[in-house]
Amino acid sequence: MKRLFIRLVLLLGVVSIGLGGVALTGTEPGSASLAELNGDVGRGAYLARASGCIACHTNTDAGGSPxxxxxxxxxxxxxxxxxxxxxxxxEGIGAWSIDDFARAVREGVSPEGDPYYPAFPYGFYTRFSDQDVADxxxxxxxxxxxxxxxxxxxxGFPFNIRSGLHLWQEMYFDPGRFQPVAEQDTQYNRGKFLVEAAGHCAACHTSRNLxxxxxxxxxxxxxxxxxGGGSSPAIHAEALKQRGWSVQDxxxxxxxxxxxxxxxxxxxMGEVIREGTAFLSDEDRQAIATYLLTER
Structure with missing residues (x-):
């Protein structure tokens, strides 16, 4: 797998050099009504915790500020x-507008128009609604x-040339809002949102191509x-059940x-729990477990 990642870097470097400054975002425009929405601070703080914002953007071990x-x-x-x-x-985002913020979170593009590296999981956050963004x-x-x-x-060069990421986004970034499954109940769909959007579980628990x-x-x-050289186990329903997991467990x-x-x-995973899922409600943890253990 490491060799595949190295080859990926080389390929992206070649693409970057070839594209120069060409922008191929393939993303949707932001909502014109975002600035008119009233954001809920409490709900936004909860969603930020569920989405790993605090864990990723705070250097806790070094005593960094939140x-x-x-x-x-x-x-x-x-x-x-x-x-x-x-x-x-x-140094922060204090000069941003809500539209700048929405574009960064849901489209992977900075206020200056630069694409973000997919280490930032905007491919999952694109599923956030306008109200989620406002909150x-x-x-x-x-x-x-x-x-x-x-x-x-x-x-290092050529990996630091970000223009090649425009093509990567065109090929692999699929923008769009969260869509609940009509045939499923509220608990299942809440779990689906937390797993596939906010929690971005697939970022670690799904393999990647070249x-x-x-x-x-x-x-x-x-x-x-x-x-860091680690690995993650399968967490689809069949694998979890084979290892003896129940919804309650x-x-x-x-x-x-x-x-x-x-x-x-x-x-x-310990960090994910300590900084994220441990702060969720019992109902939301039940929803995540229910979704993951439901055969699809």
Whole structure:
């Protein structure tokens, strides 16, 4: 898998050089009504926690301020750093508009028009509704400003040429809002939203092709070669049931980190639980477990 990632980087580098400054975003325009929506701070803060914003954009181990910039994420492409999301107008997002924010979150494009690396999971957040975005924006506006510069991504040539990501987005980014399954109940669809949009579980639990895009034909089947050299298990219904998981067991593990056999979930999943799912309501953890353990 590592060799595949290295080949991906080389291919993207070639594409970057070939494209130069050509922009091929293939994304939808932002909503003209976003600025008119009233965001709910509490709901936005909850959604931010469910979406991993705090975990990724806070360097907790180094004692960093909330959302002032994340710890290094080491990959085969180089080292990525989640940027400062505080309200500082120079170093953070304090000078952004809600439309800037929506475009970044749901389209993977900065206010300056630069594409974001897919280490930022906008491919999942594209499913957020206008109200979700308004709620998140309301919550982020309450974050105290921290004048801490975001660390630049440590990517060597040609990987640091971002224009090739326009073509990557054209090939693999599928913008669109969350669509509930009409035949399923509210709990199932809530779980689907949390797993496939906010929680972006497939980012770690689905393998990727040569170009780093998710294998849509085999979702939640586990993956190798994760950042830091780790791997993830399959979490589709069949695999979970074979390993003895029930809805109650899985919901409890998302709160406590304890597996049915008394072991403890550690590494990246431990962080996901500690900084994310442990803060969710019991109902939402039940919804996630129900969705994952439902045969599709």
């Amino acid at each position: 959302l002032a910039g994340g710890a290094p994420l080491e990959t085969a492409f180089g080292t990525f750093y989640a940027p400062n999301l505080t309200t500082d107008k120079i 998140l924006w309301a919550a982020f506006k309450t974050v105290p400003p921290v004048a801490q510069p975001s660390k630049p991504q440590q990517l 170009l780093g895009a998710l294998d849509q034909d085999d979702p939640f089947a586990g993956a190798e070669g994760l950042p 899985l919901a409890y593990a998302l709160s406590s980190g304890i597996t049915p056999d008394g072991d403890v979930l550690g590494a990246t």
